[in-house]
Amino acid sequence: MYVYQLLNGLFLFTLIFNVYKIQSKEVPFDTIVCFSDSNSDIGNVYKLSNSTWPIDPPYYKRRYSNGKIWIDKLGISNIIDYAYGGATTDNHLVRGSTIYNLTVPGVRQRIAMYKNTIHLRKIHYHRTLYTIWIVNGINDLIRIGAKHILIINLPLFEAYPATAIFNATALLKKLTLDHNNFLLNSVQLLRENHSKISFEIFDLYSLISNILINMTAYGINSTNKCWDTPHYTVVPLCSTPNTYLFIDQFHFTTRVHQFIADAMRKLLIKWKALFKSHRSIFSV
Template identity: 30%
Template sequence: MKKLIFLVALTFATLIMVVIASHTQGLNYSNKINELYVFGDSLSDIGNRFKNTGRVSPPSPPYFQGRYSNGPVWVEYLSSNLGLNNKQINNFAYGGATTLNSTVNDIPGVLAQVYSFTKAHQKVNTNALYILWAGANDYLSGVADSTASVSNLSNAIQSLVTAGAKNILIANLPDLGKLPVTRNSPYSSSLSSVTSAHNRELAKSLNFLSQKLDNDTHFIELDVSLLYREAIANPAKFGFTNVTSPCVNNFAVCDNPDEFLFWDDIHPTTVAHRILGEAALKELKIAY
C-alpha cells in the first residue's frame, strides 16, 4: 500500500513538474532572444536606403521616415513585441536588394549583407534572432529560375550558422503575380509560377539544412505566402476592404490606409506589416 501511494505521489509530482516546465518555457520564450539582426530588402528596411540616398528614396512623405510603407515595418513590430530596444536591433536590409553576393547601384544584395556581417563577426551572439527575407527583387527584375536565388539564401543561412547563429527566421514570398503592379500585366502568370517554385525550393532547402545541422539550431519559417492568400481570399478577417489596389497613387494617399493591404504597387501597409510581425511572433512561440 505504501509503495502504491509512493508511486502515485511520484507520478503526480512528475506531472506537476512537466506542466510547470512547459508553462515556464511558454512564458519565457522571448527571453531567449536578446538581439535582432535583419537582412533583406525594402520589406524589412527601416531607413538604410533612405539615409544612403540623402533622404530621397523612398520620398518621405508620403512614405514614413524612410520605410517603404506608411508606418513601421514588420521587424519593428516583432522587435517591440519581443521587448527589444533600438540598441538591440541591427538592421542591414536595403530597399531594392536582390539575393546576390554583390552590390549593384550601391545596393548590397542579401548574400553580400550576410557575408559582410559574418566576415566582421566570425563569432556571433547565439541568443540573437537572425532574420532573412529576400527574393522578390530577383524575380521582379526578370529572373525566371528560382534555383540561384534559393541557393543564395541557403548560403547566407549556412554562413550565419557557421558563425554561431542558433535562431534563424526565414520568410517565403507572397504571390508576386498578385501585386497591384503585376496582377494585370502579361507577367502575372509567370511571376506566380516562379514564386511557387521559390517557396517550394526554399522549404526543401530549409528541411535539408535542419537535418544536417545541430539540434540546437532553430529554423523558424514564416509563411508569408499563406498570409497574403488568406488576406486576399477573406479581407474582412484582417480588417481590409481593399486587397488589390494601392493606397498611394502618384503621391495621392487614400482616406483609409488601414483598410488596404497594399500601400503602393508592391509594398504592404503598416497594418499588413503589423499582421506579419504578429505572425512571426506566433511562430517563435511555437519554436520555443
C-alpha cells in the same frame, strides 16, 4: 446577410483575442539580425540615398510603409537591420540598385558586412534570431555562428499592383510556388545536416493568401495601391491607407505589417518551448 455579418464579427473577435494572447507572451529572443528586403528596411536605403528615398513623409520614418513595419512591431528590442530596398541575393550575380542607380548590397554582401563587425559586438547567439529570405546565404550565417535562423518565403507576387501590367498571373504564381517549395526542401536538408541549429520558415505566402480570402475580416477592402510612386515621387491615390493591402506597388501598409508581426510572434513563441525542453541544444 445577418448571418454573414455575424460570422465576420466572430472571426474579427477571434483574431483580436488571439493577437492579445500572443502579444502578452514573451518572444524568446532579445536581438534580431535581419537580411531581408524592402519590407524590412528601416532606413538603409534612405541613408544610402542621402535622405532622399523613401520620401519621409509620407513614408514613415525612412520605412517603405505608412507606419511601423513588422520588425518594429515584433517585440524584439535590439534590431540589427541589414535589409535594403532594391537588393538582390548576390551582386556578383545580379546587381541590385535603387534611386539614382545607386548600388545596393546583395544579401551575401550584407552578411559579409555584418561579419566584419562581429568583433565589435558581444553576441549571445542563443538569444539572437537571424532572418533571411534566400537559401544561398544561410551557410554564410552558419559559419558566422548563427544558432536560430528564420527564413521568410515569398508572398503572392501575382497579387502585387506592380505585377498587374504583365498579365502573367499563372506564371508568377508558379514561379513563387516553385521557389517556396525549393525553400522548404532546402530547409529540411539543413535541419538534417545541422541538428544543433534551429531553422524555421515563416509562411508569408499563406498569411497574405488568408488575408486576401478574408479581406473584410481583416479590415482590408482594396488590393490596389494607395500611393503611386512615379520617378521616385509620391502621388496619393487614397485617403484610407489602412484599409489597403498595399501602400504602393511593392509594399504593404502598416496594418498588414501588424498581421505579419503577430503571425511571426506566434511562431517564435513556439521556440520558447524548444529552449526549455532541449537545453542540451538551446542555451538561455
